[in-house]
Amino acid sequence: SNNSITQTMTSISSTAQSMSNTLSWTMSHGGNNDTTFGPKAPASPRKGNVWYKQLDNGTTELYYWDGNAWVLSAKTDSQWQKNRAEQSGDHTRFDGPDEPKNAQQGDIWFKEDVNEKNGIAMYSYSGKTWVKFNGMTDANMLQEGNIDASRINVLNLDAGNITAGTLSANFIKGGQIDASQIDVINLNVNSLVGNVSQFIKSNWNGEYQSVSIEWSGMTVSTGDMKTSFNNYGINFDYRGRSIGYIGRSTLVGNDNVVGMSFNLNSDGDYFSWSAKDKGDPNGNYPMKMAWYRQGLPNTRAGFVFSDDVNFDNAITIRGSADVSGMLATMAYYKSQGATFVIPTSVGDGQTIGSYVYV
Structure with missing residues (x-):
């Protein structure tokens, strides 16, 4: 009778309910991935099978078979009973079975999916809808196209084969960067640490090795000329000859008297x-005053003035004076009938009080 059938089905259902609390069960999805519930791992699993492991405390853990071992995917009771949202940078990561609300473009949603290799499906919010990301578990299939990495969190990145037109280093932290292939346009040196002086010494010599920096100073070489900056001043060498230097000097025996000097080595x-003559920028440099050593050809030793010399005060000449040139000049003009007038006194108003004729 109908009553006996109903009683039998109720009894079977009650028995099944009682057994489900203590025994394992497995559901086969049409020959595809199997789903198993129970405290013990299923025997002879196939890749992609899912196992809900029943724990002694009454909670459940989710595992999937990766082909070699059971891999813990998530604690279903603690992680999948409700949706979770976690701020990550400027976007939000959602975890849970329910479609997240109030999502922003670029947000990511991880949802349990027994058809995925690791039991989890990944979605990205396009601004209008959630778009499933296919191939999240195996990036070897990603071969071309563009990836906007502004919203990607990377745990480990092997950059050995990365080539880029533009790489923003705003968030590079820690580790080491080999800058042998980096061209720097602008460099903020406020935070440089390490042996900065050695870096400058090694890399500032230029393409033609024209600059040399040592502890004692710096040398700049251009052709036959070498200019050195040291503790004394600026030294000049020409074709291997040390010409002289311009710099500070002190008096012999008195270091407290300090001055600046032009020194000829x-x-x-x-x-x-x-x-140069006014208006002749391409001309030579005519000498206005010079000092020559003895024995130089076509020169007169000592100081030579080649322009007018004016003295605002009295001149004191110590030692002998050779006026033979002046007397010879006077004799010449005298022979031409000239008369020389020599003042013998000058008044306060620069008027000549007396004079003699020669």
Whole structure:
């Protein structure tokens, strides 16, 4: 009768309910991935099978068979009973079975899916809908196209084969960067640490090795000329000859008297003060005052003034004075009938009080 059938089905259902609390069960999905519930791992699993492991405390853990071993995917009771949202950078990561609400473009949603290799499906919010990401578990299949990495969190990245047109280093932290292939356009040196002086010494010599930096100073070489900056001043060498230097000096025996000097070294022959003629930028530098050593051809030893010399105060000449040139000049003009007038006194108003004729 119908009553006896109903009683039998109720009895079977009650028995099944009682057995489900203590025994394992397995559901086969049409020959595809199997789903098993129970405290013991299923025997002879196939890749992709799912096992809900029943724990002694009444909770459940989710495992999937990766082909070699059972891999823990998630604790279903603690992680999948309700949706979770976690802020990560400027986007939100959602975990759970229910479709997240109030999502923003770029947000990510992880949802349990027995058809996925690791039992979890990944979705990305396009701004209008959740789009499933296919192939999240195996990136070897990603061969071309563009990836916007502004919203990707990378745990470990092997950058050995990365080539990029533009790489923003705003968030590079820690580790080491081999800069042998990096061209730096702008460098903020406020935070440079390490042997900065050694870096400058090794890399500032230039393409033609024209600059050398040592502890004692710096040397700049251009052709036959070498200019050195050291503790004394600026030294000049020409074709291997040390010409001289401009710099600080002290008096012999009194270091407290300090001055600036133009010094001619023993390899130098003369020094001079010269000036180009006005309006002749391409011309030579005619000497206005010079000092020559003895024995130089076509020169007169000592100081030579090649321009007017004015003295605002009285001149004191110590030692002998050779006026033979002046007397010879006077004799010449005298022979031409000239008369020389020599003042013998000058008044306060620069008026000549008396004079003699020669």
